Amino acid sequence: MQEAAVSTSATSPSTPSTPPGTPPVGPVGVWLIGARGSVATTAVAGCAAITAGLHAPTGMVTETAPFLDRGLPTLSSLVFGGHDTTSCPLPKRAEELAAGGVLPHGLPSAVHAELAAADAEIRPGGPQPGDTRTDEELIDAFTADIRAFIRRRGLARAVVVNVASTEPLPTDGAERLPSSSLYAAAALRAGCPYVNFTPSTGLHHPRLADAARTSGLPYAGRDGKTGQTLLRSVLGPMFAQRALSVRAWSGTNLLGGGDGAALADPAAAAAKNAGKERVLADTLGSAPEGEVHIDDVPSLGDWKTAWDHIAFDGFLGTRMVLQTTWQGCDSALAAPLILDLARLTSRAHERSLSGPLPALAFYFKDPDDGAPAALGEQYAALVDFAQQLGGDAAGVGDRGPGRVAAAEGGDGGPGGGGSAGREGRPSGRADVAGGGGRGSGRGEPAGADGPVTGPDGRGAVGGAAGGEAS
Structure with a gap:
């Protein structure tokens, strides 16, 4: 039998203050x-x-x-x-x-x-x-x-x-x-x-x-939100702002790759479709008729195709239709x-x-x-x-207690994950030098591993003292 709730337990020091707009120090x-x-x-x-x-x-x-x-x-x-x-x-x-x-x-x-x-x-x-x-x-x-x-x-x-x-x-x-x-x-x-x-x-x-x-x-x-729902979040407000009455909105997704295989499971597809349908209810004020169908087409690979058929009424009840096709590379x-x-x-x-x-x-x-x-x-x-x-x-607004997911020192292993030593990025973009370096010493996370909340009832989280890359 599993526990009725899952909690976390650990602590970490507050974040060092930096001037506004300054990127963080370290990887x-x-x-x-x-x-x-x-x-x-x-x-x-x-x-x-x-x-x-x-x-x-x-x-x-x-x-x-x-x-x-x-x-x-x-x-x-x-x-x-x-x-x-x-x-x-x-x-x-x-x-x-x-x-x-x-x-x-x-x-x-x-x-x-x-x-x-x-x-x-x-x-x-x-x-x-x-x-x-x-x-x-x-x-x-x-x-x-x-x-x-x-x-x-x-x-x-x-x-x-x-x-x-x-x-x-x-x-x-x-x-x-x-x-x-x-x-x-x-x-x-x-x-x-x-x-x-x-x-x-x-x-x-x-x-x-x-x-x-x-x-x-x-x-x-x-x-x-990368494709069909992205488009819906633009088109839904357009119909509402133009006072056009959407009667039905139906969609079909053709997916390949891992997504198509995973979403061939009706239970997994239901989780996906809930968000697609919710954006219409939220932007139009109510959910129109129609559903979203997801088909697994392995030959598409990483590409996806989304079709939408939107039936709407205009001035004096004139019936009209908008159809869209979105073809994109999901990754x-x-x-x-x-x-x-x-x-x-x-x-x-x-x-x-x-x-x-x-x-x-x-x-x-x-x-x-x-x-x-x-x-x-x-x-x-x-x-x-x-x-x-x-x-x-x-x-900044609502602030927490300044948790930091860092490490105390480092274990001397190689640091960074950028493109080491390469140059040539335009001004204002991300730096070119490789991220990070070697840790300055060994250390353990400054926090306990306990599965339950702390004595004050808080679900404290496990961080560690900040390590500095040299």
Whole structure:
């Protein structure tokens, strides 16, 4: 029998203050759940390519003017690792993506060192078939992996981002936590902000509610908005603002790759479709007739096609139709958003923000309560949030107790995950030098591993004293 609730226990020191708009000192970890998948591989390869000046940061909102000089970590400071249940090395996965046209030809060899460095930081995920460990034991193991990554690379902090395949919604009364919730609990216990880019449960599990609320950590999600729902969040407000009556809105998705296979499961598809349908109800005022269907078409590979048929009434009841076709490469659409979210959430953590981050609704189908549903309003909120992140501490808003997911010293292992020694980035973009260096000494996380809340009732989170890369 599993415990009725999952809590976390650890402490960490307050964040050192830095001048407004100053990027953090030291490397920042990005711990990816599903680290050998297409999205994660594209994000790692893309970060290295942009840092080296090989490609422009197309699709990265945080590399546009409103987000510069806001204190976000530079791309060159990002260090990648993660969990995955597969064993295909990142360099090989990148070659497969290049063969399929997802990555530019020649890019995997150009950034092979960065891919290999990230692959060396990937640890086995779970639970695997036959794994007899309890939920608590799995959370402890995942937490230990994250903390070791932070120590080994001498990180200033780390962000955990879930980009794994969609899992079915948990059944009522299930004793075991879903995998996504195990990883989310481990993120809190390791003292790390958490981002859920999938429709999977993650922190949205009742047994994690108290731990999330009392962790003192920022978190965001869920279900990244990259295609059909992105378009719906633009078109829905258009119909409402023009006072046009939408009678029906039906959609079909053709998906290949891992997403198509995962969403062939009706239970997993239900989790995905809920967000697609919710945006229409939120922007139109009520849900129109029609459903979303998802078909698995393996031959599409990493590409997806989304069709929408929108029936609406105009002046004097004149009936009209809008039909749209969206064809996109899912990994190329999602990867820049992963880098955006890691940078924004890391900065929010550095500024001691805690709890849900509704200002990041711009990136999600199913954002936190209270966030606007229309894309234009979401973007305005995001820009305002970036201004707060780059401003004086007094203007940041609700603040937590200043948790830091860092490490005490480091273990002398190689640091950094950027493109070491490469130069040539344009002024105002991310630095080019490789992120991080060697840790200054050994240390253990400054926090306990206990599975229950502390004596004050808080679900404290496991961080560690900040290590400085030399």
